[in-house]
Amino acid sequence: MRSLQLKTSFPIVWGDLAFQNNWLRKIALTSLVMATLSLSLTIVLMNRKPLIVMMDAQANIVRSGATVPVESEAEKMARRYLDVRYVWQPSSQAAQLALAKRFIASQSLKAFEKTAAELVVFSKGKNVAQRVYPTAVGVDAKERRIEVTADRFTEIQGLKAATILRVNLFYQIGTRTLENPWGIYIIKEEEVQ
Helix, strand or coil, rough: CCCCCCCCHHHHHHHHHHHHHHHHHHHHHHHHHHHHHHHHHHHHHHHCCCCCCCCCCCCCCCCCCCCCCCHHHHHHHHHHHHHCCCCCCCCHHHHHHHHHHHHHHHHHHHHHHHHHHHHHHCCCCEEEEEEEEEEEEECCCCEEEEEEEEEEEEECCEEEEEEEEEEEEEEEECCCCCCCCCEEEEEEEECCC
16 A cells, blocks of 8 residues: 655644744733833833932032022023013013013012013103123122123114113022022112113
């Protein structure tokens, strides 16, 4: 009797396919474990408080226990205050003065609002614009005073004038907010002639 031999490679193909499926299962399981770990790590990192790194003017890291010098913070606040208080166009004057309120101490807010209202009444219908460029900002931390010297450019109904603005800003230290990240508030503002 003759034996019948099949010329098919079906068992070999089936074995190769089973071997490949085994590797695919291992890769899928590894991918699932990595995805789970990544998701867990992401959730843990999202729930942590943010790491705040403070830097001084020279971009050196300041330790968390150390405080940033008041002089540098006051100078930054004064420059920002000048940008919102003394730089405006006729269309943006009221909005800029409203932004400047963020830097005024609560006990001085009524006086500031009165001065701002007088300025709006004066410039109403006169097409007044103003720009200020600080040239010197000095801080006296003992007296809590910021002395600012700036070039002021004013335009009234098309007539332009350049003058020097000298202003003393007396300040107090309060809480830091999103609007005032320096936590320095102006209690008195006086222009020096």
